[in-house]
Amino acid sequence: MKYTVDENGFYGDFGGAFIPEMLHRNVAELREKYLEIYASDQFQSQFGNLLHDYAGRPTPLYFASRLSKKNGAKIYLKREDLCHTGSHKINNAIGQILLARHLGKTRIIAETGAGQHGVATATVCALMGLKCIVYMGEIDMKRQAPNVARMKMLGAEVRAAVSGSKTLKDATNEAIRDWISNPEDTYYMIGSVVGPHPYPDLVAKFQSVISEETRKQLSEKENRENPDYVIACVGGGSNAAGAFYHYLDEPQVKLIAVEAAGKGVDSGESAATSILGKPGIIHGSKTLLMQTEDGQIVEPYSISAGLDYPGIGPLHAHLFASGRAEFLSATDDEAMKAGLELCRLEGIIPAIESAHALAALEKMRFSADDVVVVCLSGRGDKDLATYIEYFKI
Amino acid sequence: MTRLSKLFNSDKKLLSVYFTAGFPAVGDTVKIITELEKNGVDFIEIGLPFSDPLADGPVIQHSSTAAIENGMTARLLFEQLSGIRTSVKIPLLIMGYFNSILQFGVENFVRKCAEVGINGLIIPDLPFEIYASDYRDIFEKYGLSMVFLVTPQTSDARIRQIDSLSTSFIYLVSSATITGNSSDFGKAQDDYFRRISNLKLKSPCVTGFGIHDKNTFTAATKFTSGAIVGSAFIRYLEKSSIDSIDRFVQQFH
Numbered sequence: 001m002k003y004t005v006d007e008n009g010f011y012g013d014f015g016g017a018f019i020p021e022m023l024h025r026n027v028a029e030l031r032e033k034y035l036e037i038y039a040s041d042q043f044q045s046q047f048g049n050l051l052h053d054y055a056g057r058p059t060p061l062y063f064a065s066r067l068s069k070k071n072g073a074k075i076y077l078k079r080e081d082l083c084h085t086g087s088h089k090i091n092n093a094i095g096q097i098l099l100a101r102h103l104g105k106t107r108i109i110a111e112t113g114a115g116q117h118g119v120a121t122a123t124v125c126a127l128m129g130l131k132c133i134v135y136m137g138e139i140d141m142k143r144q145a146p147n148v149a150r151m152k153m154l155g156a157e158v159r160a161a162v163s164g165s166k167t168l169k170d171a172t173n174e175a176i177r178d179w180i181s182n183p184e185d186t187y188y189m190i191g192s193v194v195g196p197h198p199y200p201d202l203v204a205k206f207q208s209v210i211s212e213e214t215r216k217q218l219s220e221k222e223n224r225e226n227p228d229y230v231i232a233c234v235g236g237g238s239n240a241a242g243a244f245y246h247y248l249d250e251p252q253v254k255l256i257a258v259e260a261a262g263k264g265v266d267s268g269e270s271a272a273t274s275i276l277g278k279p280g281i282i283h284g285s286k287t288l289l290m291q292t293e294d295g296q297i298v299e300p301y302s303i304s305a306g307l308d309y310p311g312i313g314p315l316h317a318h319l320f321a322s323g324r325a326e327f328l329s330a331t332d333d334e335a336m337k338a339g340l341e342l343c344r345l346e347g348i349i350p351a352i353e354s355a356h357a358l359a360a361l362e363k364m365r366f367s368a369d370d371v372v373v374v375c376l377s378g379r380g381d382k383d384l385a386t387y388i389e390y391f392k393i
Numbered sequence: 394m395t396r397l398s399k400l401f402n403s404d405k406k407l408l409s410v411y412f413t414a415g416f417p418a419v420g421d422t423v424k425i426i427t428e429l430e431k432n433g434v435d436f437i438e439i440g441l442p443f444s445d446p447l448a449d450g451p452v453i454q455h456s457s458t459a460a461i462e463n464g465m466t467a468r469l470l471f472e473q474l475s476g477i478r479t480s481v482k483i484p485l486l487i488m489g490y491f492n493s494i495l496q497f498g499v500e501n502f503v504r505k506c507a508e509v510g511i512n513g514l515i516i517p518d519l520p521f522e523i524y525a526s527d528y529r530d531i532f533e534k535y536g537l538s539m540v541f542l543v544t545p546q547t548s549d550a551r552i553r554q555i556d557s558l559s560t561s562f563i564y565l566v567s568s569a570t571i572t573g574n575s576s577d578f579g580k581a582q583d584d585y586f587r588r589i590s591n592l593k594l595k596s597p598c599v600t601g602f603g604i605h606d607k608n609t610f611t612a613a614t615k616f617t618s619g620a621i622v623g624s625a626f627i628r629y630l631e632k633s634s635i636d637s638i639d640r641f642v643q644q645f646h
Contacts, residue, residue: 018491020448020517021542022566024551163454164444176447183546183569281492281518282445294466295496296444 001322003248003315009197010286012321015314017196019284022180026188027284029103031198037102038095038205050094051209054127055084057091059210061217061373066345073366076227077376078214080239081350085120087378088207088239089191093120095206096189097128105187107131111161111175113140113168113235114306114353115147116378117191122156132156135174137167140305147382165299168235168309172283192236193313196284200241200313207242214373215246222371229364231256232375233356234327235271235307237316239377244325254326257316258360260302261329271300271308274320274327282311288320303332303386304352306378330359336390338362339380351378352386396484397512397538397561400435401597407619408610408645409599410626411438411488413456414473415465417630422473424635430483432642438515438621439474441467441489448517450573452624456631467497471505478510486540488515499528503535513538513561521558529558540564543598545585552592559596565589565617567602573624574603578612590616610645 009016009031019027037043051057059079068075080088100108108125111134112118118134125132134151138160141148151158164170172195179188193200193207215225230247232240234257247253262270270276273288280289282297290298290310302308312320319325330338339355342348350358354377366372380387387393400407410429414422422439429437442457442465449457467489477485487506494502494516506514514537519528521541532539538561543552545568555563567582568574589598600613601621613620622645629641 016523017520018518018523019520021520021547022448022544022569024520024544025546025548163451164458169445173445173447177450177571180448181570278496280495281490283447284518289492291492291496293496294468295493296461297492 001324003318003324005197005201011314011318013279014287014317015197015200016286017284018281018286019196020180022183023176026179026183027196033103034099034198034202037099038202043098043102046098047095051091055090055094056082057209058213058217059083061214061221063221064346067342070345071361071366072368073370073372075361075372075374077374078210078243080210080375080377081348081354081379085116085123086381087116087120087351088210088242089117089120090123091209091242092191092203092206092238093117093124093189095202097124097130099202100187100189101128103187105185107182107186108189109133109135109175109178109186110189110191111135111168111171112191113171113308114304115140115144115151115382116306118156118158119147119150119154121189122151122154125156126154133178134158135161135171135178137161137165137171139166140168140171143305144382167305169297176283192238193241193315194236194283194285194311200285200315203238204241204245204315207238208245210239210242210375211244211246214243218371224371226250226253227371227373229254229256229370229372230375231258231357231360231372233258233307233353233377234312234316235260235309235353236311237313239375241313241315243373243375248324255319255324256360257319257325257327258356259327259329260304260307260335260356261331262301262303264331265329269301271302272329273310273312275329277311285311285314287311287314287317304335304356306351306353307356328360328363330356334359339387340391348376349380350376351380352383354378395512395538395561397436400484401562401618406614407435407599408433409436409438409619409621410434410642411440411621411623412626412630413440413442413453413460414470415442415460415463416456416627417635419463419465421635422470423477425638426477426481426485428635428638429642430481432639433646434483434642435619436484436486438486438488438623439470441470441487441493443490443493446490448571450571450624452573452627456627467493467502471509474509474511484512485510486513486515487511491516491519500531503531503537506537507535511537513540515540515564517542521555525558542566543589545569549592552589552594556594556596562597562599562618563594565598565600567600567604567613570602572602575605576603578603578609582612586616607644
């Protein structure tokens with residue numbers, strides 16, 4: 001079984017580029033050029049240098065001893081939360097801003113949910129001196145006000161998406177509509193492994209540094225490159241794609257994707273796409289999608305603004321359908337509890353997105369010598385208001 | 394000869410109107426179609442509302458959301474259209490996004506269209522390559538036309554491929570925009586329409602996006618066979634009764 005993208009932009013039955021003709025030229029340009037640019041020495045050296053000197057990579061692979069003791073396995077945290085801007089999103093933003101520059105684009109647009117990708121985009125645009133417009137759902141702007149302020153400080157314009165559910169899905173719609181209306185100078189910097197081909201592949205490649213480092217770090221610490229488990233949360237699925245990437249063809253490594261169950265998978269307020277979704281088209285990609293019988297896209301719910309996407313990346317849809325990855329889900333309550341537990345056990349305040357991955361630990365059975373890598377995709381500073389309200393701190 | 398191709402035999406500049414099925418009220422579909430035909434509209438695009446219409450501006454986003462809330466579905470639309478060919482003679486097309494059609498089942502959808510007398514489909518997010526490889530046979534089996542979009546960014550080579558696949562007309566998107574743009578047309582559009590005209594395509598072209606009054610209609614049809622009015626009609630319906638559709642259509646004659 002092949003888990004990477006095929007020549008037509010598909011992962012098994014999922015993926016492709018179901019886009020209006022207005023986007024054809026820009027998407028085709030990207031498709032024709034991204035592999036060559038990505039493989040060039042110049043790009044690799046610029047990308048590597050910025051990841052190292054600017055983003056602060058490699059991020060530590062930290063052996064969480066107290067968390068390990070509690071769960072009866074050797075648990076390592078891949079510390080993406082220590083990246084510049086506070087999450088793994090910067091990896092992709094650096095890759096794509098270099099790509100945009102190679103393509104000669106001068107105006108950058110992006111969508112953001114929790115604001116982490118928006119902040120990462122605003123950051124690299126400031127770094128490169130490029131104009132930056134970030135679309136963000138009106139509701140998310142309220143939930144994640146500190147990130148809105150950060151983007152503004154970094155010189156970005158934040159535009160509220162007021163259509164539909166006013167969250168990530170709608171911000172993505174607005175960004176795509178902007179790209180349709182500005183086809184000449186604009187680059188669309190998508191934040192997850194979603195959207196039309198080649199975005200899912202290029203974002204996965206830029207995030208694959210996570211598993212590339214994990215392999216090296218594990219061989220130093222455990223004398224083996226492969227863990228028994230890799231656990232990551234999935235909204236669109238970019239940190240999971242990066243954490244899984246170099247293990248996709250290592251069947252002995254069990255890949256665990258954790259979705260947001262919200263108030264419960266069957267509560268009607270959930271974002272557990274693999275369970276609740278059916279194949280459909282969202283944002284130019286064929287994937288598993290939460291929708292009505294009539295094909296209207298359903299509004300997802302999660303306490304975490306980074307996980308309430310009604311689809312998942314087509315790579316993940318393929319990993320689910322093929323059984324290569326196991327999909328679990330964690331409710332709001334389980335994630336919040338796991339987040340606070342990490343604070344108390346390890347002195348690390350995780351993003352609520354990442355707390356969903358941590359919440360999976362309790363649902364699993366380990367042997368004492370199992371090596372488990374959890375991708376700690378982001379830090380929880382942006383979520384303080386939610387933590388404070390939830391725990392009445 | 395099909396209803397659609399017959400239409401393009403005359404020199405008349407064709408007027409087409411788009412409306413969202415289920416808007417303003419869920420039961421308005423047949424009445425709107427009948428009124429549009431009575432007032433001299435040459436063919437009609439019936440919009441199947443979708444929750445996330447990527448190529449549409451705020452006006453059609455709003456009419457789509459309202460139509461879905463009113464209970465419009467593909468199934469209901471086909472029920473409403475089931476007797477339409479006993480009275481309505483002009484060509485009818487459905488414009489919808491691919492997910493709605495995928496969920497209905499592509500062949501089911503195309504068969505239902507043929508049964509009720511729909512002549513063609515416009516599916517903005519189904520690229521012609523995927524149509525050609527996966528769905529063309531189904532459309533041919535049921536004798537339905539697929540209408541493709543061409544934009545100012547579409548290369549000449551690609552336009553020729555689209556032309557060769559087209560069986561009725563090509564939908565010329567007036568500029569790099571989503572629907573509902575209310576700016577006037579300038580030299581850029583004129584040059585673009587002229588460029589397309591100079592390609593001497595086998596298929597006639599009809600212009601859409603941004604046609605909102607007599608001026609834009611005239612400019613849009615200078616080099617093409619006709620133009621489609623969408624958002625401007627929806628805006629009119631937001632304010633006026635469907636009994637006064639005649640007044641809206643008159644301004645284009």
